[in-house]
Amino acid sequence: MPELRCVSWLPTWLDAEELVRATVDSDDNAAVHHYGLRPRDGEWHPLAEGLRTAHEALRALPVADIVAALDETCVRWADRDHVHRVAARRDIVAATGFSPEAVDRSLDVELGNYRAQTLNRVLRRELGDPRVLDGFRPDTELDGSTVAVGPRVTTVVCSGNVPGLPALSVVRALLVKSAVLIKVASGEPSFTAHFLRTLAEVRPLLADAVVVTYWRSTDEHALRAAVDCADAVIAYGSDTACAAVRACTGPHQRYVEHGHKVSVGVVTQGYLGAVGLPEVARRAAEDVSTFNQHACIAPQAYLVERGEVGARDFAEALAHAMAEYAAGCPLGSVPPADAAALQMRRAAAAWTAAGDPGRYGFWRSPGLDWTVTLAHGPVPVHGTGNRVISVIPVDDARGVVTELRPLGTHVQNIGLGAVGDEFRSLAAELARLGACRISEPGRMASPSVIWRHDGMPCLAQLLRWCDIEMHREARPSTTAFRGQG
The missing domain is CATH 3.40.309.10 (Aldehyde Dehydrogenase; Chain A, domain 2)
Known part of the structure; x- marks a missing residue:
């Protein structure tokens, strides 16, 4: 009998007994089979509410604290002997067939992106003052104040088998203080849960804002239910796969697509x-x-x-x-x-x-x-x-x-x-x-997170803004306005 391994990550507030197993598509002859946990049909509402509550806790964290936690997580993963990285390597090799060294080099490239210096650079490039995520900040051009508000919940639908790639969307969402519901890909379902185990050791509150799940690509009910949980949706995959996700989104949701390139x-x-x-x-x-x-x-x-x-x-x-x-x-x-x-x-x-x-x-x-x-x-x-x-x-x-x-x-x-x-x-x-x-040649496979992925901002497109203008209480020239995000 093949060994069964769960690819889900569940926050402390979510009871695994309330979920059902979804078998990950794989070779029937493989030594290891994977499964994910997801809500039963018609029972996604408690998960959505739990993520919205987790978002409220995220809102209270300064963005600088979130950057520091992500940085420390990636510092630990830079050690190839880190316990959760060792487990991830084992599972990724089993799922993808990549050699262990190919997995390690992939993780080195991907996770080297999320160090504090780089994350702060992308925040400054896209937002000017990163503290607009914490509350109203003076805006001299507006002669007022402005604040950036992230989605309560972001649903991410992954595809492919690139080791470490799901970290990109998890990091983006957490930086804008959004809880995350992520469906991992059958081609490489294991990395995300291992990464979140380290994040939970560094800053439990952040890991408690992420749910890692799985459903089969043919399960349209699960896809629609997961999309309905979210204020923002990020989809990866073929043009056909992305079209299926896009068809489930409504006009009130932000939709970001990374299709075939x-x-x-x-x-x-x-x-x-x-x-x-x-x-x-x-x-x-x-x-x-x-x-x-x-x-x-x-x-x-x-x-x-x-x-x-x-x-x-x-x-x-x-x-x-x-x-x-x-x-x-x-x-x-x-x-x-x-x-x-x-x-x-x-x-x-x-x-x-x-x-x-x-x-x-x-x-x-x-x-x-x-x-x-x-x-x-x-x-x-x-x-x-x-x-x-x-x-x-x-x-x-x-x-x-x-x-x-x-x-x-x-x-x-x-x-x-x-x-x-x-x-x-x-x-x-x-x-x-x-x-x-x-x-330059030789750098094609190691883009920075600062790059505007597929020509669009990584963070700013997830945000909505509130400006205070034409109000004496919010003029930078007359007051040190401080508001709440």
């Missing part, structure tokens, strides 16, 4: 000359291999400008760099269906390269650790994952924009290897095209 790298001859081929290839291998290429920020292709260092040269160097990365951080195991699809793709690439070796190329590891192809457009629209990267030659900067234009609104993250005026020109063109993040 495509990311690519770009390398010009000027950048290759400035940085050198081996280093550029090493950076590109880092982009492709982090999170095993399952994150939307990972490149599906690298576009290489024709010139002295050709696309084939780059592909060969990238294959070498991918092999070196995999030697220190293997991919792990791949589910049978995905492994079969990858082998079919490899066979097709090998056949194409054999038929036209001048235009196409194919490099691979002996196992499934990495795959590099030299191809000619179009850029893949759907993510591949499992460290499969296409190198595509383009004539010049104009060719980059031409190749990416068919992706339209799905363009997200660009690793732009260019220098000088060419960099500035290309960055402007890519921004107009739809890209919402541009970084």
Whole structure:
């Protein structure tokens, strides 16, 4: 019999006996099966009320205290031997097939984002004065005062199997003093509860404002009930999955969507000359291999400008760099269906390269650790994952924009290897095209939480504001107004 593990986190005020089990979709032959706890149909109201009560306790906390608690939690998780991280690694490896080192590197990247210095920077960037979350603050432009009010409850619907990703929405919601109801993904259901165990040790009040649950993707009643609990909803997943969540939201709810996106790298001859081929290839291998290429920020292709260092040269160097990365951080195991699809793709690439070796190329590891192809457009629209990267030659900067234009609104993250005026020109063109993040190659997979995710503010879009203006009691020039949030 497989071992059963619960993926839910329940605050102290919620009785597990009042909930029912929902089995997480998984391989029937897996050694470990997971389940989540959720309310029975028609009985979600007490959970919603409990979260609203938890929100009232959050409101009384200064935002600086919340930042400090999140920082301390991530300090503990920076230790790979931290007890809850060890348990999370074990469960993530079992659920995803990622190698232990791939899991650890993913967690290092993801949780390194939520240190106090970075969280304070995003608060200042989006809100000006973070203390607007604590109460009315003077606003000289308004000649009055203003306060930011977060949702009472935020429901988050996750998808995919990227280790640590749910922390992003939990952190965002808690920063704006919102309680959180989070549905974890079947692809990686374990991390969130382990993370909250540490948070509960650091600041129990914060962990008591989060419920981690699960329901099957076909359970429309549970989805609608969970959405009905919330003032704000955050959805991750395919365009179809996000549309299902969007259809459940009402006009009174804030809705934030992170649907299907495509990311690519770009390398010009000027950048290759400035940085050198081996280093550029090493950076590109880092982009492709982090999170095993399952994150939307990972490149599906690298576009290489024709010139002295050709696309084939780059592909060969990238294959070498991918092999070196995999030697220190293997991919792990791949589910049978995905492994079969990858082998079919490899066979097709090998056949194409054999038929036209001048235009196409194919490099691979002996196992499934990495795959590099030299191809000619179009850029893949759907993510591949499992460290499969296409190198595509383009004539010049104009060719980059031409190749990416068919992706339209799905363009997200660009690793732009260019220098000088060419960099500035290309960055402007890519921004107009739809890209919402541009970084240097090698930094594609490690965006900061300060980045406006998918082109939108991370925190501000969850908030509503109340301004006091045209009132003598709230003028910064005449009074040190202090109000209650």
